[in-house]
Amino acid sequence: xxxxxxxxxxxxxxxxxxxxxxxxxxxxxxxxxxxxxxxxxxxxxxxxxxxxxxxxxxxxxxxxxxxxxxxxxxxxxxxxxxxxxxxxxxxxxxxxxxxxxxxxxxxxxxxxxxxxxxxxxxxxxxxxxxxxxxxxxxxxxxxxxxxxxxxxxxxxxxxxxxxxxxxxxxxxxxxxxxxxxxxxxxxxxxxxxxxxxxxxxxxxxxxxxxxxxxxxxxxxxxxxxxxxxxxxxxxxxxxxxxxxxxxxxxxxxxxxxxxxxxxxxxxxxxxxxxxxxxxxxxxxxxxxxxxxxxxxxxxxxxxxxxxxxxxxxxxxxxxxxxxxxxxxxxxxxxxxxxxxxxxxxxxxxxxxxxxxxxxxxxxxxxxxxxxxxxxxxxxxxxxxxxxxxxxxxxxxxxxxxxxxxxxxxxxxxxxxxxxxxxxxxxxxxxxxxx
Amino acid sequence: xxxxxxxxxxxxxxxxxxxxxxxxxxxxxxxxxxxxxxxxxxxxxxxxxxxxxxxxxxxxxxxxxxxxxxxxxxxxxxxxxxxxxxxxxxxxxxxxxxxxxxxxxxxxxxxxxxxxxxxxxxxxxxxxxxxxxxxxxxxxxxxxxxxxxxxxxxxxxxxxxxxxxxxxxxxxxxxxxxxxxxxxxxxxxxxxxxxxxxxxxxxxxxxxxxxxxxxxxxxxxxxxxxxxxxxxxxxxxxxxxxxxxxxxxxxxxxxxxxxxxxxxxxxxxxxxxxxxxxxxxxxxxxxxxxxxxxxxxxxxxxxxxxxxxxxxxxxxxxxxxxxxxxxxxxxxxxxxxxxxxxxxxxxxxxxxxxxxxxxxxxxxxxxxxxxxxxxxxxxxxxxxxxxxxxxxxxxxxxxxxxxxxxxxxxxxxxxxxxxx
Numbered sequence: 134x135x136x137x138x139x140x141x142x143x144x145x146x147x148x149x150x151x152x153x154x155x156x157x158x159x160x161x162x163x164x165x166x167x168x169x170x171x172x173x174x175x176x177x178x179x180x181x182x183x184x185x186x187x188x189x190x191x192x193x194x195x196x197x198x199x200x201x202x203x204x205x206x207x208x209x210x211x212x213x214x215x216x217x218x219x220x221x222x223x224x225x226x227x228x229x230x231x232x233x234x235x236x237x238x239x240x241x242x243x244x245x246x247x248x249x250x251x252x253x254x255x256x257x258x259x260x261x262x263x264x265x266x267x268x269x270x271x272x273x274x275x276x277x278x279x280x281x282x283x284x285x286x287x288x289x290x291x292x293x294x295x296x297x298x299x300x301x302x303x304x305x306x307x308x309x310x311x312x313x314x315x316x317x318x319x320x321x322x323x324x325x326x327x328x329x330x331x332x333x334x335x336x337x338x339x340x341x342x343x344x345x346x347x348x349x350x351x352x353x354x355x356x357x358x359x360x361x362x363x364x365x366x367x368x369x370x371x372x373x374x375x376x377x378x379x380x381x382x383x384x385x386x387x388x389x390x391x392x393x394x395x396x397x398x399x400x401x402x403x404x405x406x407x408x409x410x411x412x413x414x415x416x417x418x419x420x421x422x423x424x425x426x427x428x429x430x431x432x433x434x435x436x437x438x439x440x441x442x443x444x445x446x447x448x449x450x451x452x453x454x455x456x457x458x459x460x461x462x463x464x465x466x467x468x469x470x471x472x473x474x475x476x477x478x479x480x481x482x483x484x485x486x487x488x489x490x491x492x493x494x495x496x497x498x499x500x501x502x503x504x505x506x507x508x509x510x511x512x513x514x515x516x517x518x519x520x521x522x523x524x525x526x527x528x529x530x531x532x533x534x535x536x537x538x539x540x541x542x543x544x545x546x547x548x549x550x551x552x553x554x555x556x557x558x559x560x561x562x563x564x565x566x567x
Numbered sequence: 568x569x570x571x572x573x574x575x576x577x578x579x580x581x582x583x584x585x586x587x588x589x590x591x592x593x594x595x596x597x598x599x600x601x602x603x604x605x606x607x608x609x610x611x612x613x614x615x616x617x618x619x620x621x622x623x624x625x626x627x628x629x630x631x632x633x634x635x636x637x638x639x640x641x642x643x644x645x646x647x648x649x650x651x652x653x654x655x656x657x658x659x660x661x662x663x664x665x666x667x668x669x670x671x672x673x674x675x676x677x678x679x680x681x682x683x684x685x686x687x688x689x690x691x692x693x694x695x696x697x698x699x700x701x702x703x704x705x706x707x708x709x710x711x712x713x714x715x716x717x718x719x720x721x722x723x724x725x726x727x728x729x730x731x732x733x734x735x736x737x738x739x740x741x742x743x744x745x746x747x748x749x750x751x752x753x754x755x756x757x758x759x760x761x762x763x764x765x766x767x768x769x770x771x772x773x774x775x776x777x778x779x780x781x782x783x784x785x786x787x788x789x790x791x792x793x794x795x796x797x798x799x800x801x802x803x804x805x806x807x808x809x810x811x812x813x814x815x816x817x818x819x820x821x822x823x824x825x826x827x828x829x830x831x832x833x834x835x836x837x838x839x840x841x842x843x844x845x846x847x848x849x850x851x852x853x854x855x856x857x858x859x860x861x862x863x864x865x866x867x868x869x870x871x872x873x874x875x876x877x878x879x880x881x882x883x884x885x886x887x888x889x890x891x892x893x894x895x896x897x898x899x900x901x902x903x904x905x906x907x908x909x910x911x912x913x914x915x916x917x918x919x920x921x922x923x924x925x926x927x928x929x930x931x932x933x934x935x936x937x938x939x940x941x942x943x944x945x946x947x948x949x950x951x952x953x954x955x956x957x958x959x960x961x962x963x964x965x966x967x968x969x970x971x972x973x974x975x976x977x978x979x980x981x982x983x984x985x986x987x
Contacts, residue, residue, distance in 0.1 A: 173629040185669060189676035190683065196672040200665070203624040207634065214581060214590065214646045215634050217623035222672055245814070249712065289623075292585030292636070292644040341588060500691075544588040546642065 162538035165211055165442065169530040172204040175519045182519070186512040195229065196222030201519045205526050211290055219294075220287035228283075236272065240265065270312060274305030281334055290340075296547050298344075299337030307333065320362060324354035324429070331433050340439065341544040349436035354429055361425040365418055372414040379406055423457065424450030434533065440544070442537035448529065456528045463517040471513030478506035578652040582606055585642025595647060597655055602635070604645060615639050617660040625665035626657040698815065702807035707752075707771070710807055714771030717810075718757065721767070721775065726932075728758040728778060733931025736924035740791060743919070747861035748798050748854070756794060760932050766793050768800035770807045778932040785875075787920035787928065788868025792855060795862075796869065799854025805847050852904055856911060865916035870908040877901040 182197035199222040206218035244261065251257040278301040285295035311326040328351040335347035380403065427450045434446035482502045575596070582593040582604060594605040594612075601616040615637035623634035633653035635645045647653055657664050662671075690697070705713075737756060745753045752772045759777050766776040774797045776790075784790045800806060843851075859866045920928060 170631065172624075173631075174627060181669065185673045188680060189673055190680050192676045192679075193673050196669070200625065200669070207624045212590075213648075215623060215632070217634050217636075217644065219623075249716065289644070291581075291583035291588050291590050291646075292642050293583075293588045504687075541588040541590075545586060 160540055161542055162540050163212070164538050165535045166213070167530060167533050167535060168210045168213070169527050170208050170210055170215075171527065172208045172523055175204070175523055178204070178519045179517050183512055183516055187509060190508065191511055192226070193222075195225040198222070199225060201522060204519070205523055206288065208523065208526065209530050214291060217289040218287055219289050220283070224283075267309070271305050271309050274308030275301045277308070278304040278334070281338075285338060291541075293341040293544060293546055296339040297337045298339060299333065304330070304333045304337075321358075324358045325351040327351075327429060328354065328433075335433075335437055339547050342547040343440055343544055346438045347433075347436060348438065349433050354432055357425050357428040361421055364421045368414050368417045368421070372410050376406065376410050419457070420450065420454055423453040426450070427453055430529075439535075440539045442535050442539045445534045445536055446529075447532045447534075452528060452532070456525055459524060460521045463521050467513060467516035470516060471510050474509040474513060475506045478502055478509055578647060578649050580604075580645055580647040580649075580652075583644050583646075585640075585644065590646070593645065595645070595652060597652070597659055601639075602645070602656070613640065615645070618662075620656075620660050620663060622663045625668050626653055626660075626663045627665055628654060628657075630654060630657075696808060698812035699804065699808040701811045701815075702804045705770075705807060705811075711771035713807070713810060714769045714773045717769050717806075718773065718775060722759050722761070726760040728760050728932035730927075730931045730933055732927040733758075733929075736920060736927040737931060739924060740787065740794070740920055740928070743862050743864075744791060744795055744798060744858055748795075748802060748858045749861070750798070750802055754794075754798055754801060758931050766797050768797045768806045770804075770810060772801050774798070774801065781929060781931065783875075784872065786868055786871075787918060787925040788865055789872040790868075790928070791862070791864050791919035792859060792866060792869025792872055795855035795858040795864075796851050798858060799851030800843070800847070802854055803847065803850050805843055805851070809843065852907060856908065860911075860914055862919075863914070863916050864919045866908045866911060868919070870905050873901050873905050873908075877905075 178201065182193070182200070185193040185197060199218075199220055202218045202220065207215040209216045247255075247257050247261050278297075282297035282301070285297050288295040307329060311322060311329065314322050315326070328349055331349070332347045335345050338345045427448045430448050431446045434444040437444045479502050482499045485499075578595040580593045580595050581590040583590045592607055596603040596605075596612070598614065601614045602620070603612040603614055605612040615635070616639060619638040621636055621638075623636075626633060629650075630653040631650045633647045633656070635647065635656075636643065637645075647656075661667055689695070737758065741754055741756050748754070750772065754772045754774060756774045756776065758781060759775055761777040762779050763777050764779045764783055766774060766780055769775055774794060776793070776797075780793065781790060784793070855869060856866055859869065918925075
């Protein structure tokens, strides 16, 4: 069992609590109850999406992703009623095509042209990426904003759509210049920066015709951030110290015969040590940063308001780490399955070669096996992402609640935002979590 | 179901009109032509025809509840709170099931995949080469540019051999062969001070060969044979075709992975990693024989060179691995190549170069320095260095395409050259 929650729940009796009024009247304030209903059949969906990606050269991934979102959105319940994801695979596909043609293709073609025109030794190879990175940074900012806008306009509850009103350029600019300042502030701008960015995203968000308000100040985050900062410094110093205490510098000192090369066993030991220290240090840092992340999620939620009600999030660093470790293991399992499939598809070629049977007639077979194997490998990326996304969302939603009441009858449909395509940029830069 | 026709059963749900976030209780029935929705305070039920329905998530047999909307009531949504209702609805509106939706979404792309597969099969069955078509369309300037980049990145820091007398001798040989080849442009041949035994055809009618090849050759006829073979690759645009293919493939991979073109930077590496098909090698051999004949140079030199390489291969690999080496090598079987040369009708031939010119060509890289490290591999190669240990028989992939010849050059990083 990949996920204990991934079992069909028995079809229960109608969920409607008997105490609820048969309908809300305008002005009446309701306490909103947020809950999570685990989607069923996610393992089967993972397998189906993989197979369909495989037989469509990967193009089905946009539709597969959409079905996953529909199932996950349906798992989020407010007053027992599901959120609806109304986006389509076609929109995601179009978004991808446009970004492909307008961003990825030109960047690749220009890089190619640079290397062909100026040659491999030219300084153009250094200058071009330097010019390219700021552009990519701004595009990531725009992509983040647009991805949230797309998802909100495609999120519906009780027929009322979400949305976003504001400027993606304003967000991207803030994202860009504040990132430029990060190195010179040794990272200490981070709490201020993330609060500022979250403020733009939250204040621009709409549910129906109503806006969210955001009142968080970065101040309270600085206590946890200094713990993260000094903790990371300590981890780095500890890692370097442990390494230097365990390394025999004399091994590398040149003697009268010139620089020495360490023995193979010694090299293996050193490499193992470096890996062990690196993994341990990374894990320690990960736990620490997850703890900080939980603090900032909860802080932001506690200062996000909607129509007089306030969100409350109770995620913990340990909880986030547990989710991430489970997700990591699921990903590893996906990679192993992908590689196993690749090996299985190439096995006939290896057998033919090893047996000396291969000849000109089998060259075609070899290319076919390589192509199909590579396709299987590509199609298997993100194999278990339906389960991974549901686990992550479940944790976040189960720790989310709304304090106070909301006058549901007063919330009307907002103005229609015409977006005919999905979050191409966010996909291109791999920044879409769900 | 026999006693309960389904349409009579009453289910419960919550209805939102889409004008506000309020919801009200509703009674639902599966009527023959749609869902009948009865709201409190309304006498006449609304009807949402089955064909007009869409659901928030595809209906499944595990459904606990379902969220529906309809083009009959834009903006409105209906939350059916009972799994039984949803499962029965799937029978009346099969287009809402996961299976139907996935099939209709994937169908065009499965068809497109089948079409691409059919095109790929056609290309391979009829031996079409889109890369070759593009290569023939490249303007001469572009090919020349590609060639000079390739040479620059392949030779790196290595010196170009430029002994004046040697160059003059090489020039005489080149001119003779160029003329005999019937190619419109004259070939340009560069000898690199390099301990790798190889020769490469480079885009733009250029050929690179190495000090070691000249050193290993026992007569000018042998060098002429190898150069004629490379000219054959040049005439057929094999290097250009291979580069177009490599660039196309890596551009496709870069695009898929969202890369920035970094792996395309090194044209020389791409060229060195190329490996021609056996057919391409046969074509080059055919050209070589024609060129040699036109130039009145004996093709026995080429045969002798092949035979010596074959012998070295055996010395290195031994008989036991021969089958595997032949199977994985893209070069035609050496015996087959030698036989093809032997089958030529004899023609009057003169030596490719005079004895004096041949001696000059031998010295094109300057006087041989005994005991120098030719490959930069830390080994003292010497002029007739013992062959390094043979690598284990390769299994598959690019490594498998290496010719036996290169087994000699295992330690050289640029060992992947093909071409003789």
